[in-house]
Amino acid sequence: MTISATNLVTVEPPANPSEVESRTCSCNSRSLPTLRVLHVLPFFAYGGTELVVRRLIANLDAPDFEHRVCAMRGYDPQLVRSAQLEDRFVQAGNSAEQLQFPLRRLVGIMRQLQPHIVHTRNWGALEAAFAARLAGVPCVVHSEHGYDLDMLDGLPFRRRVIRRGLYAFVHRLFTVSQELRTFHAKQAWLAVDRLQVVYNGVDTESYFADAAARVQTRKQLDVPEKSLLIGSVGRLVAIKNYPLTLRAVATLVDNGYDVHLAIAGAGPEEENIRNVAAGLPQLQGRLHLCGFTHQTSSFLNGLDIFVQSSEAEGMSNTVLEAMACGLPLVVTGVGGNPEMVAHGENGFLFASGDGRALALHIESLINNQELRVELGRKSRLRAVQLFSLDRTMTEYRNLYQNLAVERGIQVGDKS
Numbered sequence: 001m002t003i004s005a006t007n008l009v010t011v012e013p014p015a016n017p018s019e020v021e022s023r024t025c026s027c028n029s030r031s032l033p034t035l036r037v038l039h040v041l042p043f044f045a046y047g048g049t050e051l052v053v054r055r056l057i058a059n060l061d062a063p064d065f066e067h068r069v070c071a072m073r074g075y076d077p078q079l080v081r082s083a084q085l086e087d088r089f090v091q092a093g094n095s096a097e098q099l100q101f102p103l104r105r106l107v108g109i110m111r112q113l114q115p116h117i118v119h120t121r122n123w124g125a126l127e128a129a130f131a132a133r134l135a136g137v138p139c140v141v142h143s144e145h146g147y148d149l150d151m152l153d154g155l156p157f158r159r160r161v162i163r164r165g166l167y168a169f170v171h172r173l174f175t176v177s178q179e180l181r182t183f184h185a186k187q188a189w190l191a192v193d194r195l196q197v198v199y200n201g202v203d204t205e206s207y208f209a210d211a212a213a214r215v216q217t218r219k220q221l222d223v224p225e226k227s228l229l230i231g232s233v234g235r236l237v238a239i240k241n242y243p244l245t246l247r248a249v250a251t252l253v254d255n256g257y258d259v260h261l262a263i264a265g266a267g268p269e270e271e272n273i274r275n276v277a278a279g280l281p282q283l284q285g286r287l288h289l290c291g292f293t294h295q296t297s298s299f300l301n302g303l304d305i306f307v308q309s310s311e312a313e314g315m316s317n318t319v320l321e322a323m324a325c326g327l328p329l330v331v332t333g334v335g336g337n338p339e340m341v342a343h344g345e346n347g348f349l350f351a352s353g354d355g356r357a358l359a360l361h362i363e364s365l366i367n368n369q370e371l372r373v374e375l376g377r378k379s380r381l382r383a384v385q386l387f388s389l390d391r392t393m394t395e396y397r398n399l400y401q402n403l404a405v406e407r408g409i410q411v412g413d414k415s
Helices: 017-024 048-059 077-082 103-113 127-134 157-167 178-187 211-221 242-254 270-278 296-301 317-324 355-366 369-386 389-406
Strands: 035-041 065-071 089-091 117-121 139-144 172-175 228-233 259-264 287-291 305-308 329-332 347-350
Touching: 035 048, 035 103, 035 389, 048 065, 048 317, 048 389, 065 103, 103 127, 117 127, 117 389, 127 139, 127 157, 139 389, 157 178, 172 178, 172 389, 211 296, 228 242, 228 296, 228 317, 242 259, 242 270, 242 355, 259 296, 270 287, 296 317, 305 317, 305 355, 317 329, 317 369, 329 355, 347 355, 355 369
Parallel strands: 035 065, 035 117, 065 089, 117 139, 139 172, 228 259, 228 305, 259 287, 305 329, 329 347
Antiparallel strands: none
16 A cells, blocks of 8 residues: 655755854864863653763763753652763752742852853753853853643743743753754744754664564564564653554554554553553554663664654654664654654654554555665664764764853863
8 A cells, every 4th residue: 555645744854053063163172171061951860851961971071071960850860870970960959849940059059060061951941041140150051852742732921931031041042853943933932043953863883773683672572573563662651642553553453464562661651551552452462561671772673663653752862763773664743753754765754643644654564565674774874874973962062162162261261
């Protein structure tokens, strides 16, 4: 069956303002002091934004950078330990008080650590930009990485006003996709060119097609070799809309296809997902809820088709990882997905909530092994050429160092 796109536009990643900055960067990393960077997040737990920070710390470290992480409210102690951040981590507030703004504590932390750069991320940490200016931090950066369910119909007027006011304290403002850039510019009444874009990147040396991992994963899940395994990776939260994927796969089983569904991730929606699955007898023995895994590459290699049914996305790291592993993708045409997945080239896009389109796109891949292989090959190529981790790290390096030069941080300045 041949499926065509309906009301969807393939978007190629356009010229990125930060690419221009990369090409014109005249600073030499060794002509600057070690730049102290304080990353401020609302929470520090397992998630896409935190993964970006962890990769940044691992790849842009001494002698050019020295990183600290600050959680505005809550954090996962296990993640702090596993990321080996115990001596780099501080909590600003009390996780039991969700609405607090620990201004005095933040200012004190910043005056003690004396960062050259404070980088805040997402709405829950934006207030720290004001604290950074009060503390005399020379460089303030803010970035937006994704959506919450309450953002889908636009932001409340009060929040838009607050964002506009706090953005005035930020020297560099960026998002992780062109779509998110347009959204936040509009919501804060800003010109689009006030915001830059720095795409997330994937380590294509850690994520690649691995035949041995495929065999091992399918054996662990007890999936027969002749069956096709459809899968997804992500937090089990409502915005990911996993029930849509469950129902689409149940429809495929009803139509006589020998398919299994595996989902890797943990979160508050797990009980709801299990309840939905209990009402779909077609999935009996075919649904594998794997929980959180550190072995994402191995899990992805066990799949034949990667699916994501999110209602909104920023720049999905798991989509990039699936691409690097050489998988064909079927994902909603929301957020940064159309910038990663070219419809008909390395996967298919469908409208959010359209379970019928999701099932039909999966069906077209089930019926055409050559198409699966070709789309998977182009996924890997697209990840390497457009979304490599090296490219992302270069953009972060140039953003930080150019800003430091612009803000007058001089050679030998260790203060």
